[in-house]
Amino acid sequence: MHQSAGHLKELVHLSLKGCYSLNNLPESICNLKSLETLDISMCSRLENLPEHLGVMESLTELLADETAIRQLPSSVGQLKRLRKLSLSGCNSKQDSPFTSWLSLISSWLSPTSSTSKVLLPASLSSLSLLRGLDLSYRGLSEGEISIDLGSLSSLQELNLSGNKFFNLPSGIGLLPKLNYLLVKDCTNLLSVPELPSSLMELDAVNCSALERLTINSKRIPSLYVSGCKNLIEIEGMEGMGKRWVIVSEDRSNLSNNLKQSLVQVPLSLSPHTHTHTHTHKSHAYEC
16 A cells, blocks of 8 residues: 555545455555544464554544554554454354355455454543444454453443453453443353443354353343353353343253253343344344
8 A cells, every 4th residue: 555545635435355475554544534444354474554543533433453463553542433453353153155255365465463462452441422432353362451441431242252361351341331241152252240331232152161150230241152062050040030031042051950940931022132243144132
């Protein structure tokens, strides 16, 4: 990408998605003070972002899925208007045929990019408008999300799916506006001890090691737990009365201890048929 791109002062949206040969972004891109959306997804050779990215005062969306970026510049914490930050790796199981083909090309050109870990700046506390954060399928292990997520006071959707940690990063239970928490395919995850009272939906599908959930919600969240065969306890359910809270493809996907306390009802009767992140067949259970 040429340095002259920095002269496009009125540019609002810039998409470089799928530019597999792109190795770097020129520092001059930081001069695009009107830019609201920067999409560099599937730029599989891209390893770094400009150090002074934080001066892009209008930026609201930074989409950097399936890149080779391993560390964000500290100036990202200065993007005070940022509402969406997406840094997901490759989840080939859910890709459409088209995106699977693109991801395959990406992996040929840069074999390690789709699974490279990403380190966030030490502080993102200035991102008071951030509503969506996607760190899914980055292979992150225990302690590799070092920031306090609880400082992201406007966060509504957090996607940590496909990572390797045994316990969730700290601060999630303190997020006052979090509606959707995705930890799908976190096969090492043992428990979810803190869920904010604002939560509407938890996707824990295929969390095969998960044993316990704790619900502390003002509303009755939808819990997607297909494949959670070790789940033996959902603490907090006892005070909810007869409400539909469990969604699973099959009762056999639940542990024996848990399914004894559930009665299957048709999904059409459930008040929680939200399809924000799910397309698989499901059944709801009344507790």
